Amino acid sequence: MTELGLSSLVGFVDSYSLRLAELKETLNTLDNRIGDGDHGTNMARGFAAANQQLQKNPPADLGAACSAVAMALLGHVGGASGPLYGTVFLKMGNVLGHEPHADEATLVQAIAAARQGIAERGKATYGDKTMLDVWEKSVTYLQGNPATDRFLGVATVALDEALATRDRIAKKGRAAYLGPRSQGVCDPGSVSSGLFFEEFARACGKELELIPWDTLVL
Ligand code: ADP
Ligand code: MG
Numbered sequence: 001m002t003e004l005g006l007s008s009l010v011g012f013v014d015s016y017s018l019r020l021a022e023l024k025e026t027l028n029t030l031d032n033r034i035g036d037g038d039h040g041t042n043m044a045r046g047f048a049a050a051n052q053q054l055q056k057n058p059p060a061d062l063g064a065a066c067s068a069v070a071m072a073l074l075g076h077v078g079g080a081s082g083p084l085y086g087t088v089f090l091k092m093g094n095v096l097g098h099e100p101h102a103d104e105a106t107l108v109q110a111i112a113a114a115r116q117g118i119a120e121r122g123k124a125t126y127g128d129k130t131m132l133d134v135w136e137k138s139v140t141y142l143q144g145n146p147a148t149d150r151f152l153g154v155a156t157v158a159l160d161e162a163l164a165t166r167d168r169i170a171k172k173g174r175a176a177y178l179g180p181r182s183q184g185v186c187d188p189g190s191v192s193s194g195l196f197f198e199e200f201a202r203a204c205g206k207e208l209e210l211i212p213w214d215t216l217v218l
Contacts, residue, residue, distance in 0.1 A: 002104040002151045002204045009065050010054050012203035017047035019195055026214045030188040034175035038079055039188035046077035046085065061100055066093025080173060081189055084118055084131065091117035107151070107204070108142045115139045128171035129182065131189035137161040138197055152206040155198045159211055162186060162194035166217075186217045 020027075020043045027040030050072035059065035070089035073082050095110040096102050102110065115135040119125070126136040141157040142150050163186060170182035173189070191213060198211050 002107065002149075002206075003101055004062070004107055004204055005101045006059070006062055006065060008203045008205075009062055010059070012199055013047065013051050013054055013065075013069055015202065016196060016199040017044070017051040019199060020044045020047050020192065023191075023195065023213055026218060027188050027192060029218060030186055030191060033185045034170065034178055034182045035188065036079075036174060039081060039192065042077045042079045042081050043085075043192050046073045046082060049073075049076040061098045062096035062102060063093045063098050066090070066096060080122070081131075081192070084122055084189070087117035087121045088114040104151070108139075111135075111142060112139045122172060124172040127168060129165050129168040129175060129187045129190070130170070130172050131187065131193040133165050133168075133187070134158050134161045134190045134193040134197070138193075149206070151201050151204045152208065155201040155206070155208055155211070158194040158197035159216075162190040163216060165190040191217050 020040070024040035024044045027043060028037050031037050031039035050069040053068050053072045054065060057068065059068055066089040070086045070093065073089065074086040076082070091113040092110040095106065095113045118132050118135055122130060122132060124130045124132045126133060138154050138158045138161070142154055145153065165187040166185060167183060169180050170176045170178065170187070175182040175187065195213060198208070201208060
């Protein structure tokens with residue numbers, strides 16, 4: 001059974017922020033092609049601030065850790081992704097609550113609540129070529145495969161979905177202004193979300209090979 005403790009959640013934010021810093025230019029390049037070129041900068045800055053906050057003020061429980069991350073993202077990211085990832089952590093924190101551990105069923109609920117939050121905040125639907133595409137597919141997989149090592153499997157599902165956004169036409173966000181010209185480029189927010197699920201799997205103790213995002217998405 002998969003579970004997540006407080007130190008693993010704090011470790012997740014640390015590793016996710018490191019990977020985002022490494023992938024900053026890749027994410028900026030994707031956003032430059034179909035947006036304004038700042039998604040890597042936004043994500044790296046926001047999660048570095050969130051990580052610093054957790055290191056400086058160690059949170060008492062999972063819910064407190066998630067709220068601290070949400071506040072840091074809302075305070076440090078001006079783009080669309082700040083409120084969207086901020087919502088992810090607010091909603092996850094509501095489900096995880098004042099507890100030091102979460103069991104597998106609770107983790108699935110927390111991720112599903114985050115997906116719902118993104119959908120409500122961004123008013124996108126599946127297939128609009130936004131980060132919601134990855135969250136939607138990942139939640140469907142997690143909910144539909146209770147008998148498997150689903151927090152390992154979800155990393156591959158999220159990767160495949162991030163790559164699948166390449167052929168889609170954007171219907172929401174800045175890329176939507178390009179209409180059909182948004183085709184041929186992976187959605188940057190879907191790539192940062194794919195990376196989220198990869199690092200989340202690792203935080204849950206899953207052993208997987210490092211996904212070579214830059215060679216796959218560029
Ligand atoms: P901005 O678009 O303000 O420059 P970012 O570049 O940081 O912000 O983030 C862009 C990403 O945000 C997109 O790639 C997309 O995945 C996500 N996004 C944008 N608008 C929406 C929306 N309405 N719903 C869901 N996700 C969205
Ligand atoms: Mg942008």
